[in-house]
Amino acid sequence: MRFLTYEGLHATDFEPQLDRVRAAFERDDLAAVDLKKLHGGYYRVKLSDAARLIVQFVRWNGGRAALALELLPNHEYERSRFLRGARVDESKIEAAVEPLDERPIKYLHPTRTTFALLDKPLSFDDAQDEVLRRRPPLVVVGSAGSGKTALLLQQLRAAPGRVLYLTESAWLAQSARGLFVALDHDPGEQEADFLSYRQFLDSLAVPAGSAVTFRDFVGFFERHRQKLRFTDAHRCFEEFRGVLCASPDGPLSLEQYLALGVRQSLYDGEQRAQLFEVWGRYQQWLTEAQRFEPNLVAHAWKAHATPRYDFLAIDEVQDLTPVQLALALATLKTPGNFVLAGDANQVVHPNFFSWSKVKSLFWERLGAGEQQVSVLKVSYRNAPEVTRVANAVLALKHARFGSIDRESNTLLEPVPGEPGEVRGLSLGNSAELAGLDARTRRSTEVAVVVLRDEDKAAARAHFKTPLVFSVLESKGLEYENVILYRVVSGERRLYAELAEGLTAADVDVTALDYARGRDKTDKTSEAYKFFVNALYVALTRAVKNVWLVEDDPSHPLLQLLRVPFDGAQVGANVKQATAEDWQREASRLEAHGKLEQVEAIRSQVLRTQPTPWQQLDGPGLLDLFKRALEPRSVSRKAKDLLRDTLAVHPSRAGALLMNVFAASPLQASRQDIQTVQRVLSPWTSRRIKDVLADTERYGLEHRSMHGLTPLMLAARAGNLALVEALLDRGASRTNRDLYGLQPMHHALRRVWLERGFGAGDLGAMWEMLAPASFDVRVDDRLVQIGREQGEFAVFQLFVERLQMSKLSREPRLIGIGTSELLTYVEALPGVVLRDYRKKRPYLSAILSKNEALSTAVGSRRLFERRRHGHYVINPALSLWREGAGGEGQWLPADEVFATRLRLEPMRWMPNDFW
Template identity: 45%
Template structure:
């Protein structure tokens, strides 16, 4: 068996043992290598070989065609499987895993390409083997510029280069989805770099990290709506006007062009002829005024102003899909470099569909002016495509030949054709745009998630919808980042015949015979054709390359010259697309994927057209229900017992001790007199289906009401499954597209529910929590602090701290006696963290010194260069969230910044808080510049809230100063510190219940200490 090795494999401590095991595996001697298969994993097939008494070698199998290899992944030292990067914290019992006498290809991961000689393998979500060109670029020093087609591996190379760098590094690209996807790939398989702080941002998020612009970003739809009202400018093309403003007038790195500068531009530097430019500049001036009036911003114009605010804070920067950015935007990014030559740019000039005048020569110009950078500047070309089938690539290459022959070379670096890798032949079919042709194709594809329809512009979607019933209809501006097995191009050429006539003008079939593109400029230097028609030819190229296997062009003019040049003829043998039907689960997953890409229109269409979902038939205990029920129960004492019982169930589920106590003392509801017992029963009443190993009932509800429907307790199924610790169900829900960032009415998501269980139950923390955390923890938290974006990524120390404080926030206002001051201190946080797995929270981070330092260095008054200003200090050692923070919230309508205390719903928390804390809450609201609290529902009832909390029901005599309900700590026989609640007082001992024990502890009063929490 051939052996290949992960590039991050470190065998230095066991080199001799490793060589012996490797040799045994190469000769298929699995008995000598003592190979065993790890069978209790759900995320892959893994094997281990024995290196020596204490150490193990983890590996997996990969397959290229019929060739199977063993991929060596990791040395596991001292049997510590739980610390493995690849096993996700799953506990492994070596005595229970079976020996393997022979390895088969069953379960081997297929790879698209495997280098015939090189043994190095890279891991970025998928298993990657670099070809010779990629490997050479991987080893090149920076600065580095890479030009490559779609699917050429540009992003993979950039991320692997990023892994080699120490310090504060940045990856930025136009699309938020691509940035998030790059981040997920980067940290896949548990990768971490202890000497690196990596940030992954879209360009807009990058701008926000300098300063959040006021208002909302202007887009094409806003511009088009405004443009139709500009009567003096009728006759100008709206699309070309938008491109000229964004890509020419506002795009210069030195600032927006003055009128005289704009008028002096050369012929090829503008879409518009010289005699129309004064009119365009008048439109630009009116555009600037409109942005202010409409509270909108243009990212180009913002880039000019923000340049003065940018600080040199990054040691290395990767700019991906650089062709989507203007000179002004690129200049702002590079202004944040500490060392100006520590960058890497990646892109493809043939994929420009955003309004700019990108060319590689313009990108290189600033660097050639610097002699030192000019000597080191390199541009590498990737010509291989690992994405598209052969026929799709052939047609796309032919289009590039037409473009080059008609307009000349855009620049030397974009003057190449693409070579496909793989055995997939694929197809490109031309179909008449008749009703019968489109009907057949629609009938066979409308129920499949593997087909998408692309049109040129947004306004073309309406006509496409009259023929195609799939919700997956996109304009070309929405297509970047998409990839489908089958793409239908609807009237791309027939819808814009004049433009494509001009593109094909003067080009003959003989001109396209040569497969090598000659670097040649257009003969007529006054010809503006490339600038005018670039969008159309690039849009067709991007549309073609969105398909991995099959393309179907629906055209009414089958004899169009461009179609003839592409060598496409109408299919006469019928449409070969087979009828495909995707499951409801597939559609839900697709809707979730599109939501993450920001394509809310298509995601919503899926739910309306395909997954029609009624509302849940049960009453949801949300904020409106809670306020209404509290009003009826506490203001109308004669209300029925049903409302009281429901309120008790809610209080037990959401851990509301003050609300339970009020039910017991104010309305004399006897069932509320035993909180601890009720929490274990009523608190889990609505979770019973989620504890079950058989999840059929839950999944049936998801199919009927949606994967993110609300349970009676206003949880999503994912929240409920996380709280129940049901890892298998969590995985099933995520597979169906469940949203891990959905929140309840207190702003808590699935991770927060899992954290609360882990803080209460040591077995939960040491058991399912590790697997849950890997699956449901959001990749980052976006906060606005000091008018700038602060992204708390999951690999940062602050991440778990912020999530912990978020989960426990409500509890800070229910601590008896007002001792918590409405805040947190290190002891209570450390107590919550006590049983968390070490690979989630390293042991050295569970000490007071480390935690105190983490809190203090992020305090708003602290002078520290990397201070994120997350916390305010209430008193010595007591902290709370910075009231000035805002958090980015996302829903079906888009994104918005919400004050942190509104996201946490402090006003609702105050309704069931200990009355002693109301002044603390109002103080926080005042600091957050939010309106003060209204009188609580209970306080505005017929009875006054007592000055002190009422004594527990059935009060018992106080002993040694302790009472039932006190929170105390003690040291057990194993010298472990435990914290619990006194539930019974005896003559010499107290009975104490602890979250991590099923039984009561009987402890002498002499050994008890009052908890400071």
């Protein structure tokens, strides 16, 4: 067994002990290190009488390794990044025995003795390690699964000052931030933003309306089809976004557009003139439809782009246009401090991307210094056979059009493992198609991919799985198995032309020679780019197997790619999914914005149904106050429901109101405690099957009659096992209750019900429940607050405590006092708020710096001071609420945190109360 240490392990004072442990593991002598099993796949090693070492075991390519993660002096298990505050009684943990809990790892370097860490251990190959050793500016070229994102995050962690991770995808930005702060990573004084391009624009100034999508554009295009009969919506959208408004110098005039070279546009001169007329109408339509074109906003926002970042990392750079890249670069304090990562072979959307344009922009025009390009050839995602066929597609593109650029002139290398398969099925073999459908329709491991949206209906006629995607929709996803439905047959003539005149010798190559296309007037590479790259992207969505369903097995391209149509059965070993698997898949796709497939899962597979009880919302609660408390009200049911609701959502105002109507305050208090215990009873039980069954019946996010989701109730009950189970199925961390509280706030509230909870399970629960960041809008721009920053926890504590704010007669919230906050934080574990942040000077400084009227550098203006030492959340803030398909809206803080609802009990107080 090999022994490796985390590169961040600080063990200078224990080197002899580590050497002894290393030698013991290398001879497989577990008894010599007093190895004992902890939870979560972790083990502890005894280094000395007081010091302990946390280790984890992994396996790769037939080998085993012990990974030393963390050194704990003085038995300080509660401070472990990995055990998340769990209490460990050494007298009760058992000695470890074989077989050990060994986690699979995608790669382990054969000779290195250290490893990196994000949310899990990482070992970099030589090419990846070379990227980390290079200084910016740098371009990293690599396919999906080559490790680009992990390398960017390592670069970010090493950069001092304020840093930015930027990408087009909101999901990727959020996911990357989660990896960045995983396992309680402490960036020290570094300040990091993780932004999608839409968020980046908002961080400069929030534009009016929402970003135009291709689906929006299709509606506009159809109204002008008569003028544009020579083209289609895809090509027109690409021309508008990738040519007419993509230049950093500004949108093109008619004269500039007509003067473009033949390879700079998809259209000839006469067609360009007609397109330009429609382009003008398109800009008018954007205003009328309350949509904005990101490129046009990027031009308009140049004045807002002042230098603010010390380092910039852009992921999936091929998704951005030159003007978008130029705007991002303008926010750098030092022009050369950037790393770009991407893959030009994955361009299946409108932006006319090329690495030559990127190099021209960043190096020649902006003087960013010497060019450095690193190419990652190894694909850690795809099986060898999938990689072979994907390489054949790249070789075909090279043979037909020459090298697109030097950076993309590379084939993929697979890693050792199961070979996988790429096989074909004839569309005429109805029996085999029906069998494949029967084997795959209830599996979350199989997706169907078609060329365009309009091809989905035909695919669904044969395959009943809800997982049907167009190529464009499939970007960013991966599945164990992928069925390509008529991708080649759907464009039979075009793909035949691509294969015409080529032989096996042209595509069965191990390397690509650099050679540009000789005919500079030939625009077929641009015209066919979507189809070649679409096939490549579709193939590489598969981890293990690809099955192509085609009309004609003898099609020249299929023959060239050596796809066998031999009648062999495929999909025999596909795993059938449980309801839990489908819940998890629906939540994963929802995070990616794939709402069509999510709706299909919930309606066709899970068949979720409405709850038999009425779910209380904000307007419903306001109405309940009237029905229960109006002088002529005789509804005992309404009065009981109001009392229960105010007990479940405790507040100072609600308690005052209930005390007035109760026989005595003590009786009211006891009744509230009993109500909460009754409501939480199903959620405190160790038998969680009934709760999980309800989520399958009514949905993961169904509400109780008091307006709480299952995850909120599990957090409030302090049931760690149930919280883990719900999150594993994809329950939302960011949904809010009637008063704007999220599941993490309900976990914090548990501290008041059970004081020992803060020193127990809260640490683990917070690590799971707290989002990686949240966004606020202040002074008409987005400000992101990361979980690693002190403001994050303090803001969330205020959200949880708002309902306990002191009140004035107006009525008005007076706020939370610093002294009250200090009492609160003492009970919290370090994973929520680090020890040095629990001191009065630190908390006072955070509040003062972030006051609404503060002029301090870096002030986020999160709080408003109501009187000395008492603060509320700044009512001028807005917070982002996610909507369907990645859409969303900014909502005022008073609306998010239901200020009117919080004060409603005071309206019903007797006149003589004050």
